[in-house]
Amino acid sequence: MSDMIQHLPAIALRGTTILPDMIVHFDVSREKSIKAIEKAMVQDQRVFLITQRDPQTEEPSQEDLYTVGIIGEIKQLVKNRKNMVQVLVEGKQRAELVRFDSEDVYLEAEVALFEEEEISLDENVKEAMLRGIKELFVRYCNENTKMSKDLAGQILEIEEIEKVIDQIAVNLPMKYEDKQKILEAASLEDRYETLGMILSNEIEIMQIRIDLSNKVKERVDKNQREYILREQMKVIREELGDQDTVSEADRFKEQTDKLKASKEVKEKIYKEIQRFQNAAGVQAEAGVARSYIETLLSLPWDKASRDNKNLKKANKILEEDHYGLEKVKERIMEFLAVRTLTKKGESPILCLAGPPGTGKTSIARSVARALDKEYVRISLGGVRDEAEIRGHRRTYIGAMPGRIANGLIQAGVKNPLVLLDEIDKVSSDYKGDTSSALLEVLDAEQNKKFRDHYVEIPLDLSEVLFIATANDLQTIPRPLLDRMEIIEVSSYTENEKSHIAMEHLIPKQVKKHGLKKEQLCIEEAALHEIIAGYTKEAGVRSLERRIGEICRKTARKILEEKEETVTVNKENLENFLGRARYTYQKKNETDEVGIVRGLAWTSVGGDTLQIEVNLMPGKGDFLLTGQLGDVMKESAQTGISYIRSVAEKYHIDADFFKEHDIHIHIPEGAVPKDGPSAGITMATAMLSAITEVPVKADVAMTGEITLRGRVLPIGGLKEKLLAAKSAGIEKVLIPFENQADVEEMEKEITEGLEIVPVKTMEEVLKQAFAEKK
Structure with missing residues (x-):
């Protein structure tokens, strides 16, 4: 080891080791490393390059670095935009790290140079080493096909052992740990032994990899060969009539023998099994036949579950699951009583109609539990394709049964409870009329022999208890609605x-x-x-x-x-x-001219509408604002026509309607409003504004008006009365023909309200108009 000590800027390398005479590009992004390069460029362009033991370490200390590195000369420097410097360095001389002098701005290392000793080795020894390393290198090149032949040829032409070792080490694709071992080898013999060991290991690894690859290939070839042989055997069996499908067909026959079904159904299945056997050689046809037979075998032709006949138990379950809903519970108990007496009876087709969130779907689940029936839910919302109900014809690729047949397969019995959810949201397009397809399902006379296009054999749906749910009966086609028993599930109090x-x-x-x-x-x-x-x-x-x-x-x-x-x-x-989100619009404090409180039904219950009318000098224009629908506009036109017809009775000047504009507005103008039940309300408000007679603040009304002033019945009365109570209304005017609805309501709804049935507009005005002040 030389006593020569040098102080040089240092760079810690990640995953890279540089050897003498090696020219390499690398990127530098750490701030300290960039500063070290800048310092080296200011001095003599020399820098000490040393490799980290762990490439993931961000701020390495001396313990995190190898002890031996290399002094390199910077040949080229390129600064990139993204705080990164690209450096071209040539390795010059090995050196050992003694310590770091400074670690503040950049790493400055104190390094001891390796002595360039004259190595006196016998020429024969050198020749033996040269031949040995070349032989290993040739074997490596033979195993590694990616090694450049030109480069390998150039290295093999070198006759000096030192240069051969250096060139192989520099150009061999090896891990940085192996290169570090070569760098740390001080003498020629050490470098020769280290490189030889690395080459030998690499050759052995490559041979193992090739052996494994050959074994995998042999296995794949073997599998391919077996596949070909199996296919040949299949052809031979087909020629001999001894096919795999024989055993599958036997299994189908056994299942058909055990199937609870009529003789006609079994005969149809046996025919299909025979067709399946005949189609053994045609994979596509056999697959279609197999799917069809499996579908027929999975349908519950004559398999039925035993219904609960204990009325008390059923009633207890219904009471446990739902509060109120007396009409629904009563109808289910009636069905159960009839079924118990007759042993068998046609299942009704019920339609639970009402606003969202009133428990229609959960009622169906409770009914299934009360009757001990299997429960199947079929969602019809947005179903457009008729094949969703009737199934696809078997001639189509990917044909399958419809939702009804699939529901029976899912239930496993022929008398489940099937919930047809959101029946008011089925639609029609060029693929067929979905609602018409449901007619056969829900018609008691037709559903005994319901034909699914895929199944083809008539299915008996007469014992299925169908319960449908709907939010709005107006959107259900009349023929479909006619086949269902409607049970109103109204708003909750x-x-x-x-x-x-x-x-x-x-x-x-x-x-x-x-x-x-x-x-x-x-x-x-x-x-x-x-x-x-x-x-x-x-x-x-x-x-x-x-x-x-x-x-x-x-x-x-x-x-x-x-x-x-x-x-x-x-x-x-x-x-x-948080703060309360909703407030009900309370009744007005004082009687006012041209302002009347109406009652409306909405999809989320009842609400009150304050109808305002203003008169202005003009040319007889009639203005309607507040996003009114066509029906509501027509009700307003009917109201004004009625008022003009009785103008003389109320002492209205004959030219009044030519000289005044009438403006009707219903507040909350952003909310669309429609319906006929505001007819008498708008007529009362207009007549009040024209005659300047105030309308009682504690009166609300609902009803449709005719040209002759008759009051026609309306729907949604329960929700409207609940809205009136919430608004603090004391008196409600309703059409005379809606009295029967009031009698069926619970006392809780009508309590505190004076409900006045009216037949004509004269009666309405008599109840609504206050005394002139």
Whole structure:
């Protein structure tokens, strides 16, 4: 080791080792390394290059580096834009790292140079080493086909052992750890032994890799050969009539023998099995036949489940699962009673119609549980293709049964409960009329022999209990609607929502959020506030979400604040749900001219509409604003025509309508409104504005008007009365023909309301107009 010590800027290399006479490009991005290069360029362009033991280390210390590196000369320097420098360096001389002098701005290393000793080796020894290393190199080149032949030829032409070793080491693709071993080898013999060991290891690894590759190839060739032989055997078996399909056909026959089905069905399956055997040589045809036979065998032709005949048990289950819904429960109990008496009866086709969130789908699930029936849900929302219902014909590629047949396969019995969800949202296009396809399913006279295009054999659907759900009956085609028994699932009252929340929603959400019953208490007053101020819906879907929100915040309080019980009351409700989102528009404080409160039905329950009328001098124009639909506009036109026809009775000047403009507006102009039930409301408001007689503030009304002033019946009365109660209305005018609807309602809905049935506009005005001040 030389006593010569030098101080040079140093760069720690990652995953790279540079050897003497090696010219290499590398990128430098570390700030200290860039500073070291700049320092070297200012001095004599020499830099000390040393390799990191672990390339992942970002700020290496002396312990993280190898002890031997190389002094290199910077030949070229290119600065890139992205804080990176590209350097071209030539390795010059080995050196050993003594220590680092500075680590602040850049690494400055104190290095000891290796002495350039005259190595006196016998010429024979050198020749032996030269031949040995060349022989190893030739073997390496033979194994490694990627090695350049020109480069290998140039190296083999060198006759000096030192240069041969250096050139092989420089040009051989090896790991930086191996290059580091060669760099650390001080003498020629050490470098020869190190390089020889590396070459030998590489040759052995490549031979093992080639052996493994050959074994894999042999195995693949063997598999290919076996495949060809199997195919040949298959052809021979086909020629002899001894095919694999024989055993499969036998299995199908055994299953057909055990199948609970009529003689006609079994004969059809046997014919298809015979066709399957004949198609053994044609893969595509055999595959189609196999799928068809498997479908026929999986259908429950005569397999039925035994219904629950215990009326008390069924009634108990229905009461447990749902609060209210008396009409639905009563109809199911009637069906069960008839089925018990007759042993077998045609299953009704029920349609539960009502707003979203009122529990139509969950009712069907409860009915299935109460009757011990298998439950199958078929979603019809957005179904356009008739083949979705009837199935595809077998001539099509990828043909399959329709949803009804698949539902029976899923149920495994021929008398399940099938829920046809969202039947009002089926549509039609060029692929067929989906609603018409459902006619055969839901017609009691036709569904005994329902034909699925794929199955082809008639299916008996008469014992299937079909329950359909719909939000809006108006969108269901009349022939389809005629085949179903409609059961209205109307909006829930506030009291019903409170009961449903206490008995069903709160326990369900508490369990769902991992809470215990005693950890959360929602007071009744707070629950009423949630229903009134945080939800505006006919059902309880939003209410369940709000309860879920409270449960999530409760879970967090229990974990973070270590509270044992969380109580939600009216005072702290805002902490859980924020400010109230909805307020019902209350009745006006005073009687006003030209302002009348109407009642409307919406998809989320009932609401009140304040209709305003203004008169202005003009040319007899008639303005309607507030996003009114066509039906509502026609009701307004009918109302003004009625008023003009009775103008003399109310002392209205004959030229009044020529000299004044009438403007009708319904607030919340961004919300579309339509329907006939605002006819008497708009007529009353217009007549009030024209005669300047105020309308009572505590009166609301609903009904359709005719040109002669008759009041026609309307729908959605329950929701409208609930909206009137919420607005603080005391008197409600309804069409005389809707009295029967009022009699069927619970006392809870009508209590506190004076409901006045009216037949004509004279009766409406008599009840609505206040005394002139």
